[in-house]
Amino acid sequence: MEKEFSVKLSNKSGELARVTEILQKDGVNIRSVSTEPQAETVKMVTSDPEKTRKSLSESGVQFSERNLLVAKLQDKPGELARISGALAKEGINIDSAYMLDKDSEHVHVALSVSDENKARNILKL
DSSP, X not given: OEEEEEEEOOSSTTHHHHHHHHHHHTXXXXXXXXXXXXXXXXXXXXXXXXXXXXXXXXXXXOEEEEEEEEEEEESSTTHHHHHHHHHHHTTOOEEEEEEEEEOSSEEEEEEEESOHHHHHHHTTO
């Protein structure tokens, strides 16, 4: 299961470097990252959620985590529109989305959603 880590940071120089160095020291690879300067938050998906949790906790970094659903989509126009529309039709909100990887035919997109079980059924995951 993929996890989204939301890490609380001060909005000042060097904060992202500090957190990423903590993870790097413990051999954790960041697969996807998103910053939210106004919320003083960085969100990330890593290669090893357990190591990430342990590294951040031991370093005294404030964070929360959420489960992510991973959908394998055809790499063509309209695929994200298709799945986001199917979720919206059932009243499911997409809180965040990350592209994890892609090849010549497919892209893996990780989603945090308002109703994980319902979304899993809709997306047939």
